[in-house]
Amino acid sequence: MHKTALTRCSLLLGLLLPVVAGATELYRYVDDRGTTVLSRQGVPPEHIGKGYEVLNDQGRVIKVIPPAPTAEEMKHILAEKARASSDAQLLRFYSTPEDVERARQRKLAELDGLIGVARGNLQSVRTQQANLQSQAANHERAGRAVPAHILAQIDNQKIEQERLKSDILRYQAVRKAADSSFNADRDRLKVLLGRN
Template identity: 95%
Template sequence: MHKSALTRCSLLLGLLLPVVAGATELYRYVDDKGTTVLSRQGVPPEHIGKGYEVLNDQGRVVKVIPPAPSAEEMKHILAEKARASSDAQLLRFYSTPEDVERARQRKLAELDGLIGVARGNLQSVRTQQANLQSQAANHERAGRAVPANLLAQIDSQKVEQERLKSDILRYQAMRKAADSSFNADRDRLKVLMGRN
């Protein structure tokens, strides 16, 4: 009997001690078995991600901690943040869709200029190669060996042609990407400004 009363007192003291110590909050969460648990010790780490509620000493909910987002929800949240950041940057760079169009025209003109220069250089290199090959043919018709430096120059012109062709393709790809990007920016800015 004495032992039973002592146990009850210890149990009561255990329940009252957190209140006396100032820990008046209760935490309500659902465990792995689906049981709702009330605890003064807090929420175990393995249950925090599922969300929980904080109750005051009268049992009223004072704070709700929502469940952590799923991987798919987190992906969506991050995509929305990236879109918001991109929109804010777009609005900082351009005042109107017309500003985007002017920037697009400038960029395309710049890339068209680079393509034109590369094409001009390519034509020039082809002409030089044709002249060098003509010189090599003259040596062969005269029965002389083609000088090594002439062969090296012809090879060098071939390499330069391939480099210039590669540059032209790269500039064309850049032009296409820039055109697409500016068009998307212009259309997005129209949406942001309500000018569909």
């Protein structure tokens, strides 16, 4: 009889000890079978991502930990953060849509200048190549072999022409992208400033 009373006291003490020790929080979560579980030990790691609730000793919810976002939701959250950061940067750089337009015009003028220089250089290289080919033709008409240095210069001029053509195409692509980007920035700034 004495042993039974001691066992009951131990059991009661075991139930009351967490309350006395201050461990009064309960964790409520749903396990893999869809069963709602109450636990004083916390939420197992595999269930944390599904969200859970923390309850006080009266069973009232004191904190709700929402489920972790899905991959699609996370993608949306990150896109929103990127948009907010981009908007903040846009507002730091420009005060008005007219500021964006001025910056656009400066950038396009700069790129037009680079394209113009590259086209001028291309024309110059073509002229040099034509002169070298004329010299080579004169040698051939006179029955002489074309000197190796002239042939090498002709090849170099051809390579230089290809490089300049490539530069022109690259500058044109950059110009098109810059124009599009500045237009998008101007339109977004109008929205942010309420100037639709």
